[in-house]
Amino acid sequence: MTLERPNIARMHGYTPGEQPDAATTIKLNTNENPYPPSPQVAAALAAIDIASLRRYPPPLATPFRQAASAYHGISPDNIVATNGGDELLRLAITTFVDSGETIVTTQPSYSLYPVLADVQSCQLVELPLDDDWRMPQDFLAGAIAAQAKMIILVNPHAPTGCLLPATYLAQLASAFSGVLLVDEAYVDFVDPELGYDSVALIREHENILILRTMSKGYSLAGLRFGYGIGAASLINPMLYKTRDSYNTDFIAQRLATAAIESVDYARNTWRQVREQRSRLREGLNALGLGTGDSQSNFLLATIPDAIGAETLYKQLKAHHILVRYFDQPRLRDKLRITVGSAEENQTLLQTLRALLGQ
Amino acid sequence: MTLERPNIARMHGYTPGEQPDAATTIKLNTNENPYPPSPQVAAALAAIDIASLRRYPPPLATPFRQAASAYHGISPDNIVATNGGDELLRLAITTFVDSGETIVTTQPSYSLYPVLADVQSCQLVELPLDDDWRMPQDFLAGAIAAQAKMIILVNPHAPTGCLLPATYLAQLASAFSGVLLVDEAYVDFVDPELGYDSVALIREHENILILRTMSKGYSLAGLRFGYGIGAASLINPMLYKTRDSYNTDFIAQRLATAAIESVDYARNTWRQVREQRSRLREGLNALGLGTGDSQSNFLLATIPDAIGAETLYKQLKAHHILVRYFDQPRLRDKLRITVGSAEENQTLLQTLRALLGQ
Numbered sequence: 001m002t003l004e005r006p007n008i009a010r011m012h013g014y015t016p017g018e019q020p021d022a023a024t025t026i027k028l029n030t031n032e033n034p035y036p037p038s039p040q041v042a043a044a045l046a047a048i049d050i051a052s053l054r055r056y057p058p059p060l061a062t063p064f065r066q067a068a069s070a071y072h073g074i075s076p077d078n079i080v081a082t083n084g085g086d087e088l089l090r091l092a093i094t095t096f097v098d099s100g101e102t103i104v105t106t107q108p109s110y111s112l113y114p115v116l117a118d119v120q121s122c123q124l125v126e127l128p129l130d131d132d133w134r135m136p137q138d139f140l141a142g143a144i145a146a147q148a149k150m151i152i153l154v155n156p157h158a159p160t161g162c163l164l165p166a167t168y169l170a171q172l173a174s175a176f177s178g179v180l181l182v183d184e185a186y187v188d189f190v191d192p193e194l195g196y197d198s199v200a201l202i203r204e205h206e207n208i209l210i211l212r213t214m215s216k217g218y219s220l221a222g223l224r225f226g227y228g229i230g231a232a233s234l235i236n237p238m239l240y241k242t243r244d245s246y247n248t249d250f251i252a253q254r255l256a257t258a259a260i261e262s263v264d265y266a267r268n269t270w271r272q273v274r275e276q277r278s279r280l281r282e283g284l285n286a287l288g289l290g291t292g293d294s295q296s297n298f299l300l301a302t303i304p305d306a307i308g309a310e311t312l313y314k315q316l317k318a319h320h321i322l323v324r325y326f327d328q329p330r331l332r333d334k335l336r337i338t339v340g341s342a343e344e345n346q347t348l349l350q351t352l353r354a355l356l357g358q
Numbered sequence: 359m360t361l362e363r364p365n366i367a368r369m370h371g372y373t374p375g376e377q378p379d380a381a382t383t384i385k386l387n388t389n390e391n392p393y394p395p396s397p398q399v400a401a402a403l404a405a406i407d408i409a410s411l412r413r414y415p416p417p418l419a420t421p422f423r424q425a426a427s428a429y430h431g432i433s434p435d436n437i438v439a440t441n442g443g444d445e446l447l448r449l450a451i452t453t454f455v456d457s458g459e460t461i462v463t464t465q466p467s468y469s470l471y472p473v474l475a476d477v478q479s480c481q482l483v484e485l486p487l488d489d490d491w492r493m494p495q496d497f498l499a500g501a502i503a504a505q506a507k508m509i510i511l512v513n514p515h516a517p518t519g520c521l522l523p524a525t526y527l528a529q530l531a532s533a534f535s536g537v538l539l540v541d542e543a544y545v546d547f548v549d550p551e552l553g554y555d556s557v558a559l560i561r562e563h564e565n566i567l568i569l570r571t572m573s574k575g576y577s578l579a580g581l582r583f584g585y586g587i588g589a590a591s592l593i594n595p596m597l598y599k600t601r602d603s604y605n606t607d608f609i610a611q612r613l614a615t616a617a618i619e620s621v622d623y624a625r626n627t628w629r630q631v632r633e634q635r636s637r638l639r640e641g642l643n644a645l646g647l648g649t650g651d652s653q654s655n656f657l658l659a660t661i662p663d664a665i666g667a668e669t670l671y672k673q674l675k676a677h678h679i680l681v682r683y684f685d686q687p688r689l690r691d692k693l694r695i696t697v698g699s700a701e702e703n704q705t706l707l708q709t710l711r712a713l714l715g716q
Contacts, residue, residue, distance in 0.1 A: 003537050003565060004595045005456045013599040016417045027413065036409040050403055051394040053580035053613075055385065056573075059374045083441050083582075086602040094477060098363045099457050112603060119452060119600050179361050207361060215414075222411035222608035224441075237362045241371040242477050244444040245470060250580035251609050255411075 011118035014111065018322055026347055028338040029322040031186070031298050033219040035272065035341070037255075038265035041220070044258035048251055057250035060239065064248075064257045068227055071260050072199050077232040080239045081248050081256075085185055085213035085226035086112065088238075089152075092209055092228070093120050095242045096179045097149045104148040106135070108330055110158050110183065128330075133160040133292070135168070140175055151176060154183040155198075156190060159326065159336040161294025163190060166198045173205040179234070181209045186296035188217030188270050189277070194295070199229055206231040216297060218259040218266050225256040273297050277339045283349040284337070287356060297339045307356065309333050319351050369476035372469065376680055384702050387680040389544070389656050391577040392699040393630065395613075396623035399578070402616035406609055415608035418597065422606075422615045426585055429618050430557050435590040438597045439606050439614075443543055443571035443584035444470065446596075447510075450567055450586070451478050453600045454537045455507045462506040464493070466688055468516050468541065486688075491518040491650070493526070498533055509534060512541040513556075514548060517684065517694040519652025521548060524556045531563040537592070539567045544654035546575030546628050547635070552653070557587055564589040574655060576617040576624050583614040631655050635697045641707040642695070645714060655697045665714065667691050677709050 002009055017030035061081035069076045082088040089112065097103055099121035105113050107126035117124035125146040130136050143151055151172065156163045173180045182198055190196050201208050210229040215221040225248065228235060248256075259266065281299055284291045289301040303309040313325035313335055324336040339345065360367055375388035419439035427434045440446040447470065455461055457479035463471050465484035475482035483504040488494050501509050509530065514521045531538045540556055548554050559566050571584035583606065586593060606614075617624065639657055642649045647659040661667040671683035671693055682694040697703065 003454050003592065005454065008453055008595050008599055011599060014603045016414070016603050019414055019416060030414055032413050035412075037411055041411075042408040045403075045406060045408055048403060050400040053395055053399075054393075054577045055390050056374070056377055056388055056579045057582070058377060083607075084602065084604060086604065090602060095366055096361050096363065099479075115599075121457075219412045221414045221604075224415070224604055224607040234361065237366050241366055241369060241473075244442065244448060245372045245374050246442060246444065246579075246582055249441075249582040249607070249610060252607060 007118060007121045011115070014115040017324055020322065022320070024320060026321045026340065026344045028340050028344065028348065029324045030221070031216055031296075031338045032221050033216055033269055033273065033297065034339070034344060035219055035269040037219040038259060038262040040258045040262035040265070041255050044254050045251070048254060053250060056246055057248065057253055059246050061248045061253050064253050064260070067257045067260045071263060072229065074199065074202070074229065075232070078202060078229055078235060080228045080235050080243065081253070082226045082228065082243070083247050084215065084224040085183070085211050087247065088211050088226050088228045089113070089181070089183070090116055091238045091242055092179065092181050093117065093122065093150070095237050097122050101149045102146050103150045103152060104143040104146050105152045106157070108159060108326075108328060109152070110154050111326070111328070113152055133157065133162050135164065140172060143176065149178040150181060151178065152181045152183060154185065156186045156295040158186065158296065159298065159324070159331065159334070160292065160300050161296040161298060162292070163194065163196060163295040166196055166201060169198055169208065170201050170205065173201065173208050176207065179207050179209055180205075181211065183211045185211065185213050186216055187212070188266070189273055189297045190295045191274060202230050206233055209234055214256050214259055217270060219269065220255065220259060223252050223255055225252050273339050276342060276345055280337070280339055280345045280349070283345070287349070287352055287358060289352070299337050299339065301335050301337055303333055303335055305333065309335050312355065315355050316351065321348055321351055365476060365479045369473070372473040375682055378680065380678070382678060384679045384698065384705055386696040386698050386702065386706065387682045388579070389574055389654075389696045390579050391574055391627055391631065391655065392697070392702060393577055393627040395577040396617060396620040398616045398620035398623070399613050402612045403609070406612060411608060414604055415606065415611055417604050419606050419611050422611050422618070425615045425618045429621060430587065432557065432560070432587065433590070436560060436587055436593060438586045438593050438601065439611070440584045440586065440601070441605050442573065442582040443541070443569050445605065446569050446584050446586045447471070447539070447541070448474055449596045449600055450537065450539050451475065451480065451508070453595050455480050459507045460504050461508045461510060462501040462504055463510045464515070466517060466684075466686060467510070468512050469684070469686070471510055491515065491520050493522065498530060501534065506534075507536040508539060509536065510539045510541060512543065514544045514653040516544065516654065517656065517682070517689065517692070518650065518658050519654040519656060520650070521552065521554060521653040524554055524559060527556055527566065528559050528563065531559065531566050534565065537565050537567055539569065541569045543569065543571050544574055545570070546624070547631055547655045548653045549632060560588050564591055567592055572614050572617055575628060577627065578613065578617060581610050581613055583610050631697050634700060634703055638695070638697055638703045638707070641703070645707070645710055645716060647710070657695050657697065659693050659695055661691055661693055663691065667693050670713065673713050674709065679706055679709055
């Protein structure tokens with residue numbers, strides 16, 4: 001007996017990156033920030049009165065939305081708080097894409113998108129990036145030809161770390177009649193000198209929805225807190241209709257608010273990650289594991305065929321170092337490596353040097 | 359410009375009960391437990407290391423599922439942990455009911471069900487309870503005639519507090535080919551002498567899905583933690599496919615685990631709530647506000663027309679006492695009143711006495 005909907009019975013679930021119990025594992029596989037959350041977050045945790053958990057949390061997470069809107073220079077009406085960035089992705093699809101309709105993304109991209117499309121019985125059309133991981137010239141034409149209701153772009157891109165300029169997003173949004181969802185899970189690690197700013201676009205483009213998360217930039221992956229930014233008309237149905245009625249909890253709201261109010265602390269970790277990213281990239285390239293420029297907190301290294309990416313992944317795992325191997329087209333000769341702390345990166349490079357016999 | 363799916367554009371969202379900021383409000387409107395969470399939950403909160411939030415939580419919440427399965431005498435494979443009971447309701451509909459298909463429930467029932475059905479583009483057929491709030495004799499026939507894929511029953515019933523026996527649920531599940539979702543949000547407050555036990559039914563009935571929540575019985579509404587219980591074949595697609603990949607956070611998992619491991623503390627609060635429920639019922643009846651038997655932590659009082667339920671709701675609110683008024687058929691002469699602490703209930707009864715001139 002199967003009681004599932006036919007599309008659920010057919011589909012495969014998402015495989016999360018390994019989460020080892022051992023604290024001794026060097027974990028460079030799921031892009032966590034190597035530095036701890038801010039002292040203000042610790043203070044907010046210490047200030048939680050257990051008796052206050054007896055009551056329901058603010059349903060709209062308004063205190064957080066006020067803090068986030070102050071940070072971004074927008075209105076709380078432009079923000080919906082979610083149980084991690086994942087919830088925003090699901091909510092956006094639930095709200096804007098009917099079963100049978102089409103979502104367009106790039107190939108490769110975040111491997112959760114196909115799963116979410118399956119759950120909603122949507123089509124996911126994946127348009128290939130070019131050989132240098134750039135957007136193909138005919139991406140917009142392809143999306144229109146596919147009758148896309150939504151385009152999802154992860155920017156900076158995962159798993160390559162490439163950044164699209166905001167001007168490109170603005171052009172795409174102008175020419176596209178559906179929702180352009182920009183998944184900015186890794187945006188905090190973009191070099192500030194590039195002046196990337198997509199949030200300003202929401203004033204002109206009612207169809208741009210931006211995903212932000214506290215998981216990476218604010219070192220709070222364990223907390224499950226994210227948010228969406230967009231025109232109030234785009235945010236409203238998620239805020240008042242499709243969201244679970246109390247989707248974020250009291251403690252997470254308090255800690256996320258403290259994190260965004262102490263963004264200067266987080267910003268310092270972003271600077272350190274960028275410095276480590278440069279050094280790690282140099283180290284990997286020196287070992288012959290070619291990696292391109294990344295504006296994220298990970299690097300995509302190409303592993304020579306003589307070694308083999310999957311083999312190297314397993315060898316590293318045997319040395320208690322986890323990186324991410326994707327058994328997917330175009331990625332089977334790559335490893336995605338999270339930028340860790342200086343010490344973690346050094347251990348990784350030393351281990352690689354030994355494994356490669358260099 | 360509207361970018362929403364047509365069913366989302368048409369629908370109305372759920373209206374949560376008021377959550378006043380003022381700590382001085384006597385809050386008897388959203389069925390929170392009047393007693394604080396257990397000391398073990400406080401200890402678990404104090405033991406959280408802020409640095410551990412840097413990493414993703416256990417994706418399947420396995421430590422919690424192990425603790426809950428030990429409590430219920432079942433396997434962790436029979437349990438899916440969710441971000442509040444609300445998430446289980448949504449997941450169940452997402453997983454088992456296609457757009458255009460039908461869910462059957464009773465009228466009246468929990469006012470979130472129509473909202474969730476709207477989001478999934480389902481039909482919700484509400485079959486009226488009889489004049490004594492009992493299940494109509496022809497309920498099953500009505501569900502079959504409506505070609506229901508799912509039946510949702512809240513047991514004990516909200517907002518009346520009536521309890522269906524497990525034998526009725528077993529008969530229904532045997533005769534019904536879809537999923538029978540039993541929403542047991544309030545089950546912890548059932549008189550133990552009644553011997554109600556639906557969990558045992560999952561061994562015989564692969565189509566029974568039981569909802570449990572930590573919000574009421576464990577005084578953790580602020581935490582957002584619930585779980586589903588069912589045959590592994592029923593739980594599996596929610597656990598591995600339709601659930602957001604990290605749907606419950608690290609702190610909530612830890613605190614919920616501590617709560618269920620210290621169930622004896624919670625059980626003592628359930629006993630106190632039952633005692634207070636008897637006294638409050640007597641007090642309301644003595645004031646001419648007739649209330650029936652309730653196996654939940656609330657009472658449904660009938661307000662004489664000469665006073666008016668909405669009027670009395672507003673008068674109580676002016677006295678900083680919140681109760682729940684439903685502007686719905688069959689409920690417009692009722693108020694749903696959460697059983698509070700002895701002191702809260704006494705203040706309520708004194709205020710009512712004064713308002714009613716008695």
